[in-house]
Amino acid sequence: MSNVVHGQTFEIDNKYKSFRFIGEGAYGIVVSAQDLNTSEKVAIKKTTPFEHQTFCQRTYREIKILLSFSHENIIDIIDIMLVGPTLDSMRDVYIVQSLMDTDLYKLLKTQALSEDHICYFTYQILRGLKYIHSANVLHRDLKPSNLLINTTCDLKICDFGLARVNHPDHDHNGILTEYVATRWYRAPEIMLNSKGYSKSIDIWSVGCIMAEMFRGKPLFPGKHYIDQLSLILDVLGSPTQADQEWIVNDKARNFLDKFKEVKRKPWSDLFINTNANALDLLDKLLTFDPRKRISVEDALAHAYLRPYYDPEDEPVADRPFSFEAEVDDLPVEDLKRKILEEVESFNRRRQMETN
Structure with missing residues (x-):
């Protein structure tokens, strides 16, 4: 028909x-x-x-x-x-x-969210991401328009077209770099072309989304990837030498050298009158060094999400997901x-x- x-x-x-x-x-x-x-x-x-x-x-x-x-x-x-x-x-x-009735992108266009809504949506994103990561999958494109919401505030993650198996045999270095995540939600390690990347790229995206829910607008709206990194470093400040150890690309290291004197902006200056626990979680989600970025399990257990945290009701996948081979x-x-x-x-x- x-x-x-x-x-x-x-x-x-x-x-x-x-x-x-x-x-x-x-x-x-x-x-x-x-x-x-x-x-x-x-x-x-x-x-x-x-x-x-x-x-x-x-x-x-x-x-x-x-x-x-x-x-x-x-x-x-x-x-x-x-x-x-x-x-x-x-x-x-x-x-x-x-x-579903709408998505987070459309919702943020029409209204400011209450603290309770932000907390509940953040919890649900992380709850879904815990399952995804337990299946050994990277979503790679978390952003407000890929978070569907209904009138009872239930949230569902969608669009897995860019998802990847997180596997040491699959070197993600350079693969689809320009297509991974809408630029504003991209982790710095993707743009700095580190040797592969990990589940922490999705955690960064959650931090960007959480910040956007508080601000009502994107935190790092870069016009291109150099601008994107500049906006990130303007907030996070100059990374220490220890925080750059994972970067193997000489051009990327030279670029970061230009930001040696940039001071970190306190989150409380950017998000005035915002819950201190929320800012602490945001800081842990938006940590420059992917090796130090919080895991999804620890994020769920954070004090900010205490009203919803229930490890007995945060299911994981039965077994790791695997493609018989990547399909590029x-x-x-x-x-x-x-x-x-x-x-x-x-x-x-x-x-x-x-x-």
């Missing part, structure tokens, strides 16, 4: 009706719809990824990871449909997910085959569950 929304034709199962446009981006269009079988409202993302290898690998990553994840603070996949259903005819991918260099035809295999496997599992 075909439905036209915002100039796009949706050729999907006729159990979905009442289509409404939500938004669109480089990777596709998102609409809301109603599932006639359950009466639930859902979000349906249509992508046409097979013309570009990059889009194709993002789609594969997202499907592969989200089908293996199950967590209250991570968006789920309810259904996947392909048009057409064979390798040669595959054109569109439809991913059906829970419908796979041709589109191979990626198409992998997507088809994932969808067929998903449909078989669902069929078994309903029988």
Whole structure:
């Protein structure tokens, strides 16, 4: 059955009706719809990824990871449909997910958040990230628009198209550097091109998001990566020699030498009348040296999040996630085959569950 929304034709199962446009981006269009079988409202993302290898690998990553994840603070996949259903005819991918009311980017555009909201949202981001990191996955693109929120303030992390397995066999040095995280939320080690990077890049992004919730605007809105690093160092001050030991790039070290005399700005000057525990957590999230940056487990246990902290209700993944190999260099035809295999496997599992 075909439905036209915002100039796009949706050729999907006729159990979905009442289509409404939500938004669109480089990777596709998102609409809301109603599932006639359950009466639930859902979000349906249509992508046409097979013309570009990059889009194709993002789609594969997202499907592969989200089908293996199950967590209250991570968006789920309810259904996947392909048009057409064979390798040669595959054109569109439809991913059906829970419908959320807004995202943090839109919310911050329209209102200031209360201290309670900031605390609760920060907790939920970290709770979801604990699960992601326990699966040995780096999200790599945490930002307000990738944090979905509903009217009861439940938060879900979405968009895993840039996610990676955190594995010593996969040297992330230089891989997709310019694509990792919207610039304003990028950890300094990504831009300084250190030897690989780790889970701490996601922790930095959480710090940037938390700061933005307090300020109502981004903390480090760099115009380009040099400007981005300059803004970071203007706040954090000159890193010590010990805090630069992880940097192997001579150009990066020479760049940092220009900031030798920069004094650190106290967080209390930037965030006046803000809870001292909140500023202490922010300081630990936005630590320049990734080796000293707080872990997600320690962040959850921080005094600022005490109202919500419950290690008995902060689940982790059953086992580490792994790709059989990273997929950067796979041709589109191979990626198409992998997507088809994932969808067929998903449909078989669902069929078994309903029988």
